[in-house]
Every structure is written in C-alpha cells, then in structure tokens.
Amino acid sequence: MTAALSVDRLEVVFDRFRALKGVSLEVESGESFGLVGESGSGKSTLLRAIAGLAPAASGTIAVNGKQLGARRDKAFYREVQMVFQDPYGSLHPRQTVDRLLQEPLAIHGFADGEKRIQRALDEVGLGTGFRFRYSHQLSGGQRQRVAIARALILEPSILLLDEPTSALDASVQAEVLNLLEEIRRRRKLTFLMVSHDLAIITHMCERLMVMQNGEAVEHLTAGDLVERRVTKDYTRNLLRASEGFVRTA
Amino acid sequence: MSAEAIQTRRDWLLSERPASRVQARLGRAYVAWRRFSANRLAFVGLLIIIALLVVAAFADVLAPYSPTFGDLKGSRLLAPSAAHWFGTDDLGRDIYSRIIFGSRWTLYVVILVAIIAAPIGLLVGTVAGYAGGWTDAILMRITDIFLAFPKLILALAFVAALGPGIENAVLAIAITSWPPYARIARAETLTVRNSDYIKAVQLMGASPFRIVLRHIMPLCISSLIIRVTLDMAGIILTAAGLGFLGLGAQPPLPEWGAMIASGRRFVLDQWWVAGAPGFAILIVSLGFNLLGDGLRDALDPRSGDQ
Numbered sequence: 001m002t003a004a005l006s007v008d009r010l011e012v013v014f015d016r017f018r019a020l021k022g023v024s025l026e027v028e029s030g031e032s033f034g035l036v037g038e039s040g041s042g043k044s045t046l047l048r049a050i051a052g053l054a055p056a057a058s059g060t061i062a063v064n065g066k067q068l069g070a071r072r073d074k075a076f077y078r079e080v081q082m083v084f085q086d087p088y089g090s091l092h093p094r095q096t097v098d099r100l101l102q103e104p105l106a107i108h109g110f111a112d113g114e115k116r117i118q119r120a121l122d123e124v125g126l127g128t129g130f131r132f133r134y135s136h137q138l139s140g141g142q143r144q145r146v147a148i149a150r151a152l153i154l155e156p157s158i159l160l161l162d163e164p165t166s167a168l169d170a171s172v173q174a175e176v177l178n179l180l181e182e183i184r185r186r187r188k189l190t191f192l193m194v195s196h197d198l199a200i201i202t203h204m205c206e207r208l209m210v211m212q213n214g215e216a217v218e219h220l221t222a223g224d225l226v227e228r229r230v231t232k233d234y235t236r237n238l239l240r241a242s243e244g245f246v247r248t249a
Numbered sequence: 250m251s252a253e254a255i256q257t258r259r260d261w262l263l264s265e266r267p268a269s270r271v272q273a274r275l276g277r278a279y280v281a282w283r284r285f286s287a288n289r290l291a292f293v294g295l296l297i298i299i300a301l302l303v304v305a306a307f308a309d310v311l312a313p314y315s316p317t318f319g320d321l322k323g324s325r326l327l328a329p330s331a332a333h334w335f336g337t338d339d340l341g342r343d344i345y346s347r348i349i350f351g352s353r354w355t356l357y358v359v360i361l362v363a364i365i366a367a368p369i370g371l372l373v374g375t376v377a378g379y380a381g382g383w384t385d386a387i388l389m390r391i392t393d394i395f396l397a398f399p400k401l402i403l404a405l406a407f408v409a410a411l412g413p414g415i416e417n418a419v420l421a422i423a424i425t426s427w428p429p430y431a432r433i434a435r436a437e438t439l440t441v442r443n444s445d446y447i448k449a450v451q452l453m454g455a456s457p458f459r460i461v462l463r464h465i466m467p468l469c470i471s472s473l474i475i476r477v478t479l480d481m482a483g484i485i486l487t488a489a490g491l492g493f494l495g496l497g498a499q500p501p502l503p504e505w506g507a508m509i510a511s512g513r514r515f516v517l518d519q520w521w522v523a524g525a526p527g528f529a530i531l532i533v534s535l536g537f538n539l540l541g542d543g544l545r546d547a548l549d550p551r552s553g554d555q
Contacts, residue, residue, distance in 0.1 A: 132268065
C-alpha cells in the first residue's frame, strides 16, 4: 500500500536560511500524524511546503503515490486542504460565511453548492443561523469551525492542521479537537497535525515526529510518548517543559 | 410608519444572525450609514453634493436666463440685484444662470475623471502588489514617472499636446491623477497578500486573476473611494485651473474656472464676476472634502470592527 503522504529529503530555503534540512516522513492513509517541536523548528514550514505555500528547494513530496511538481493542480487541492493556526486571520474580513464557503465550490465548479454549504455547516456544528454572518460576528471557536468547514467542503482526503487550537482558550480547544477527531473517524481522513502541545498530540495522533532547527529529531508513537520511551535529550526536555512550571520547595 | 415598525426594521437590519445574503449586506450598509450620519459635518458635505446634483439635473428649470446669450446693450457688468442675483458679466450674461449650468460641467469633469482614473489606479496597484517581482517594479516605476511631475504642469503638457477643450482636460486630469490611487491600492494589497485568508483562497486552487479581482480588490475599494472623494476638490480645482489658463473649457461654455479667468480683468471694480464662480468652487470643494472625511470614518477598515 502506498502512503497517503510521503515526503522525502525535503529542503526549504528562504533567502539562504535553511528552514528545512532534508526532512522525510510517511503518513499512512487514515492515520493521524503529529509534528512537534519548539517555535522555529520548521514544523509549520513543512506543512506549508506540502500545501505549496513554501517553495521546496529540493526533495520530493508525493500524495497517494503521485509525485507533486512545483505547481499544484486543482486535483491536488481537492485532495489536500489546510486549517490555519489563527482563526482571526484566516477568514476574509469582508465576506460572509456563505461567501467564504461558496468560493471553493465556484472554483471547482460544483453545481450543488447550496446543499454542500448546508451540509458543511451542519457537520462542524454551526447551524444555518451562522451562514450569513461576517467573520467579525463570530467567536474564535466559531471562526475555526468555519475554517474547518471551508477545508472540508471540497471533500479532501488529507487535512493539514497548523496548530488549529493554539489560538483558542482551553474549553473551546477541547470542542474543536473533538470535532476534528469525530470528522476524521467519520470521513476516514488522514491528518498531519502541527502542535507544540504534547498533550494534544498524544491525544490526537498515533505517530509523531519531533523536530528541531529544521531537522527531524526522532519518530515516536503516541504510546512511546506516554511511557517516556524517548531516546533523544531534546525530546526529553520538551516533555519536561510540557509538564509545566513546577514549584520547588 | 409607526415607531414600532421602525424599531422592528432596525432590528432586522442589525440582526446578529441574518437569514439571507441581502439582509447581511443591507445590515452592513446600515451600520456604515449610521456611523456616517452621526458625523454632522460629513452630513453637511453630503447635502452640498446632493444639492449640486439637483442643481445640475434641473438647470433648465432653475436658471432664469440663458447661460450663453446676454444682453450686450443693456446689462453689461451689472451689480447683484433682484433681477440678477449674482450680477452680470462683461457680455451681459446672468452669472447666476451661468453658475447653475456650470455645475453640469463640474460634475461632468469630476465623474469622468473618477471613472477613468480610479479603476486604472486600482488595477495597476493591486496587480503590482500581488504579482511582486518584475511586474511590480515595472508598474511602480511607471507610476513614479507620473508622480514625478506636478499634477497641473503634466496636465498642461497633455492638454497642450491634445489641444484645448473640456474633454481633453478630463483626459489630462485622469492621466495625471491615477498614480496616487495605484500607490494606495498597492500598499493595501501588500498588507493583505500574505494573510492567511488569501493563502486559504490560494489553497483552494484560485487563479491569481480571481484572487486579485474577488478577494483583494474589495479590500482596497473603501480606502480608494475615500481618497477619490477627497481628491474631487483637487480635480475641480485642476479643471478650474486649466479653464483659467484657457486650456480647459472654451468660451462660451459656462465652466467655473473659465468664468473666473474672464472675470479677472475687472476683479477690483466688478468683483462679483470672478467672485461668484470662485465661491461656487469653494462650496463644492468643501462639500467633497467633508464627504470624504465622513466616508473615511464610516468605511475605513482599520477603524472599528468592520
């Protein structure tokens, strides 16, 4: 079986700065794969490179066994979609939810737009009452739900999640994560999820990759993380940091 | 309409959960209108502009005399009186009537310049900003070349080349007034082109053409409208300046700038000949400026949670 997503020795260079230094990973179909690391470790860049938003200097990316060129075609966008980190920045400020959701359908020439929008909103738990609101009339969690609906409306098989909950407060975070988990189960989606929160990754993902300075540090399973079977110091530090502030004496 | 009906209509417009596309759009317009009408001065500006439109539309009815034919024998350079509200000029024409008909030419110039210059500026600016690289460099250097000349001098050169006349004056003013719009549109484009919501549209496979037209341009339009409205006073003055120099409207067209030019010979003895059209220009320019200021407060995306 071919992997849903495979990245081989991918390099991304911004003005001579090597943001990614030959990173490889394979994500099986239907799997949820996590990327962890501190800020600037290149995990978001990896996601953006896969989506075609960051230029790959060398290395290859393949989706469902099909290698991607420098330019993504429309078929790619129907296969792979992305949810951005900041729900306040990822929705157009002058468009209603309705218009936002219509755009991908118009681009890909879907005829049954009305039905799909209805369904997408229901799926993310937003009733029709939200359909004609502008983004400034929505809360952070609602915005992220809209962003998820927008990503799902083209019925992709792979969803790239760039810290989808880090801008939300704790209770809303749990709601959105549960929603994502539920959708993944129902639609048998493949997730590639970036987070700096190890708890979220262990909750959501089966396997994960730890990154530092644009390189892969180690590959782990969620079980390894829970039982502290880590081999690298960096991961150990990360684990310690995730336990939070410890009061001494 | 009863107070209750007004109240329910307002609730409908301000609803947090609009039920249709139309309601959402109207509600938004209503919020902008409320913010605009709360500003007294802007409202005065709007009234001036509406008055200008009404005067231009009903010039035939409002003007008591012909704007182009005067009584050379009996009514040259008469002071303002009940018969001639603003007096008469050196050819015996009623200045009040000429100013009323002149409003048409003022509107003609302002609207045509706005229609020609604003879309050019918007297109050049958004394309340059979104494309970046060579396209940006070439388009913006062309813009710089136009900006390097003083507006009136460049317009003068164009009119001199094209020949005097009000149509050519409009063209010349339009050619000289698009570069600032391009600058604004480009700056605005640069601030949004890397935002996540534009990236999200890219990720849907939208073509650059579609992104610029449907996602970037709508964001630039409000600041452009504000700028164009504020510039209208300048456009009127440039047109009047060209008319004054004899390169805009040609006699006997009752264009305000040309009227001042013809009145300057006797500005000390018969001040009303140049004074009345000057005052008209002043009022209309003021109206556009106040309106533009009010629009800025009502439409500016940076103020409030639009």
